[in-house]
Amino acid sequence: MSVEPRARRVPRWQPELPRLLLLAGGWAWRLLAVGVAVYAAVRILAMLWLVVVPVVLAVLLASLLRPVSRLLQRARLPGPLAALVTLLLAVVVLGGIGFLVQQRVAAQLPTLVDQLVRTVRGLRSLLDRFGAGQFQLDQLQNQVITWLQSNRDQLVNVLQTGAGWLVDIGTMLLLTLFVCFFFLYDGERVWRALLLPFHGRPRERLDDAGHTAWSVVTGYVHGTAVIATIHGVVIGTVIWLLGVPLPVVLGVLVFLGSFIPLVGALVAGGIAVLVALGTQGWVAALILLAVLVAENQLEGHVLQPLIVGRYVRLHPLLIGIALTIGTVLAGVVGALVSVPTAAVLRHTVPRLLGHAPAGEEERSGDEASGTGTDSDTDTDTGADPDTGPDPDTDPGADPDSGSDPDAAAPDRDRAGPERGNGRAGGTDPERVGARRIAARDRRTGS
Structure with a gap:
């Protein structure tokens, strides 16, 4: 029997590409895929902005109002009623501030307009000294009037669009209050449902990451609120002492602007400086500017590191980049939430x-002994400190003893794979997590 010779395989030529x-190339297509996914996510969020923005604002508002709700609950007020009273108090306070601002603007606006008119006349006299004659000033005025008349239809459309925006803003406010109510009342249960x-x-x-994020947001919002209050009170007091009109309004403006780091207080304070320049002259403007710069330095070197430094x-440089990205993507709302x-x-x-x-308090020994941190109680050993271990989540625990079932974790580790679930060390992260979550559920329910 003859054996046919096996065909010789000719190796296919492959070019040798440099390893670099x-x-x-591998990193390029991965980064491209990540970029496409991020772009798609941003586009989807932009389409759902009427829902996304209220949810984000509700998280910030709930983190700010959570201490008030807890205080009411400690006063034996039911959870839903405590959340409702907290929201009503917030609405009353914000509404009162808005009413006060409106009253002050209505009372001092004529005086402000008269002072601005006198300032403009003084500027025209100053421009005349530098060679800008009456003809040039009248020509500039005519150009402004011509532009307004030629773009009258566009201005009307903007005003009509603004009315639609008012409806959208009202809808977002109602949705924000609605979501914030459930965050205050049942936030822990909502989080467990997501898990x-x-x-x-x-x-x-x-x-662990979710509770850490909540702690960071809460600390950031509380610290920023304290810093914004200091800015608003100091700038408003200086404006009042200098005799500049609308001290309350400008103080509130600085307070709101301070929630945007680095640039918010400077921009709002710059408006106050312009008002001081237009009403009281350059001396008052320079004094207010010096106070504003001193406040900014105090915030950067003292207030921010002491109050919100450990949370942020x-x-x-990273804060500036985050602010830029947030502003480009979502405007004022993006600048507000970019840093947190x-x-x-x-x-x-x-x-x-x-x-x-490194350098943070961690859930040390979480995989070895079952202990961990909790955003609400700082420590969580997997059992209620008042009632002891839960026999439902740990069948091997003695329901009558108040000892921690995880206290024997080192013994289980020394016993090796014969004890536990057959892993080296004998610990079961699922049982540890179950005990920890069950203990949080009992505390939330009580």
């Missing part, structure tokens, strides 16, 4: 990856 080029699809180690990491921990969003990412991403950021 292969590595760059239902996850189990084991991913659920534990998400739970971002370099000023960057701070949340800085603190939560390492926890999602299973790494503990």
Whole structure:
């Protein structure tokens, strides 16, 4: 029997590409895929802005009002009623401030207009000294009037669009209050519902990252509110002492602007400086400008590090980049939430990856002994400190003893894989996470 010779395989020629080029190509398509995903997510959020913006504002408002709601609950007020009273108090306070601002504007606006007219006349006299004659000034005035007349239809359309925006703003305010009510009343249950699809180690990491994010947002909002109050009171007092009109209005404007880091207080204070220049002259404007610069330095070197520094921990360059990106993507709302969003990412991403950021209080020994941190109680050993371990979540625990079932974790670790679930060390992260979540559920229910 003859054997046919096997066909010889001719190797296919493959060009040898540099390793650096292969590595760059691999990273290029991965970054491209991530960029497309981020762009799609941004486009979807932009389409749903009427829902996304109220939810974000509700998170910030709930983090600011949560202490008031807890105080009312400690006063034996039911949870829903405490949340409702808290929101009503917030609406009354904000409405009172708005009413006061409106009254002051209505009372001092004629005086402000008269002073501005005198200032404009003085500027015209000053321009005459520098060679800008009456003809040039009249020509500039005529150009402004001509532009207004030629764009009258567009201005009308803008006003009509503004009416539609008022409807959208009213809708967002109502939705913000609605969502904030449930965050105040049942925020923990809402969070647990979001965690239902996850189990084991991913659920534990998400739970830790979520509570860390809430702690960061709460600390940032509370600290920023304190700093904004200091800015508003100081600038408003200086404006009142200088005799500049509308001290309350300008103080409130500085207070609101201070919620945007780095630039908010400066922009709002710049408006106050212009008003001082137009009504009281350059001396008052320079004094107010000096106070504003001193306040900005005090915020950057004292207030921010002491009050919100440990929650944010971002370099000023990163804050500036975050502000720019937020402003480009979402305007004023983006500038408002850009810094807390960057701070949340800085603190939560390492926890999602299973790494503990250096220099922070971590859930030390979480995988070894079952202990961990909780945003509400700072420590959580997996059992209610008042009632002891829960026999439902830990069948091996003695319901009559008040000892921590995780106290024997080192013994289980020394016992090796014969005890526990067969892993080295003998600990079961799913049981640890279940005990921890069950203990939080009992505290929330009580």
